Amino acid sequence: MPMKVKEVAELVGISIRALHHYDNIGLLTPQETTEAGYRLYSNKDLETLQQILFFKELDFPLKKIKEIITNPDFDQKEALQLHRKMLLEKRRRLDNMIQTVEKTLQQRRGEIHMTNKDKFEGFDFSRNPYEQEARERWGDEAVDRSNAKFNHMSKQGKDHMSRQMDTIYKKLATLRHDSPDSDAAQAAIKEWYFFMNESINNDDLMKFKGIGQLYIDDERFTNNIDNYGEGLAEFMRDAMALFADRHKK
Incomplete structure (x- = not known):
C-alpha cells in the first residue's frame, strides 16, 4: 500500500524536509501522487530510499548517489553486497577506535599504561x-x-x-x-x-x-x-x- 511522505519519514526516521529535498533534486521522486498533490511512496520507492541511505552512511554525496542509482547499469544486488563489505570494514575500524578510547579512559583512571604507539591504535x-x-x-x-x-x-x-x-x-x-x-x-x-x-x-x-x-x-x-x-x-x-x-x- 502506498505511503505518504509523513508516514515514510516516521518509518525511516528521516525528516520530511529531507524527502522533499530528494524529490526536488531528482534523487527520489515518487511516481504517484494523490489528487491533492501529496506524494505517495511505493515499495519500489522505499527500496530506492534504502539504497540512498546506505550510500549516505558510507559518506557518498547526494550528487554521486544520484549518478550511481540512475545509471542504467546499476545492479542493486551487487550494490548491496558492496555495501555489506564496506560497512563491515567501517565497523572493524570503529571497533578498533572504540578499543583505543576505552584504553585511554583506563589510563586516565591509572589502571593501565599506554605507550605512544598504543594511543594511536585504530587510526588508519x-x-x-x-x-x-x-x-x-x-x-x-x-x-x-x-x-x-x-x-x-x-x-x-x-x-x-x-x-x-x-x-x-x-x-x-x-x-x-x-x-x-x-x-x-x-x-x-x-x-x-x-x-x-x-x-x-x-x-x-x-x-x-x-x-x-x-x-x-x-x-x-x-x-x-x-x-x-x-x-x-x-x-x-x-x-x-x-x-x-x-x-x-
Missing part, C-alpha cells in the same frame, strides 16, 4: 575516500605524487602529519567566529597552505582556493571539518579564498 589514514574525486578534479599526476609520498612515509611520519592537521583545524576552529580577513585567521590559513604544500604537493593558489570551495560544495568535507566546530568549513573557504587572491602573482 592509508585509504582516502576522496581520491577518485581528487583525480577527476585535479588530474592523476598530482594525486599519484601525493600518494607515493604518503605511502613511503613511516607510521611515525603519518602520525605526525595527522597531529599537525588536527592542531591546525583546532586553531582555525577557535577563530571561526572572527572575520576570515583578520590577521589571526590569515596567519592560521597560511599554516594550512604550507601544510598542504608539504602533504599533498599543492602550491597552486587557485587550486588552494578551489579546495576551499570544495569544503562547502561536498557535504562529506563540510561534515568532517565542522566536527571541529560548526561553521568552520565555510570560514576556511572564505579565508582560503582571501589568502589566494592576496598572494597570487
Whole structure:
C-alpha cells in the first residue's frame, strides 16, 4: 500500500524536509501522487530510499548517489553486497577506535599504561575516500605524487602529519567566529597552505582556493571539518579564498 511522505519519514526516521529535498533534486521522486498533490511512496520507492541511505552512511554525496542509482547499469544486488563489505570494514575500524578510547579512559583512571604507539591504535589514514574525486578534479599526476609520498612515509611520519592537521583545524576552529580577513585567521590559513604544500604537493593558489570551495560544495568535507566546530568549513573557504587572491602573482 502506498505511503505518504509523513508516514515514510516516521518509518525511516528521516525528516520530511529531507524527502522533499530528494524529490526536488531528482534523487527520489515518487511516481504517484494523490489528487491533492501529496506524494505517495511505493515499495519500489522505499527500496530506492534504502539504497540512498546506505550510500549516505558510507559518506557518498547526494550528487554521486544520484549518478550511481540512475545509471542504467546499476545492479542493486551487487550494490548491496558492496555495501555489506564496506560497512563491515567501517565497523572493524570503529571497533578498533572504540578499543583505543576505552584504553585511554583506563589510563586516565591509572589502571593501565599506554605507550605512544598504543594511543594511536585504530587510526588508519592509508585509504582516502576522496581520491577518485581528487583525480577527476585535479588530474592523476598530482594525486599519484601525493600518494607515493604518503605511502613511503613511516607510521611515525603519518602520525605526525595527522597531529599537525588536527592542531591546525583546532586553531582555525577557535577563530571561526572572527572575520576570515583578520590577521589571526590569515596567519592560521597560511599554516594550512604550507601544510598542504608539504602533504599533498599543492602550491597552486587557485587550486588552494578551489579546495576551499570544495569544503562547502561536498557535504562529506563540510561534515568532517565542522566536527571541529560548526561553521568552520565555510570560514576556511572564505579565508582560503582571501589568502589566494592576496598572494597570487
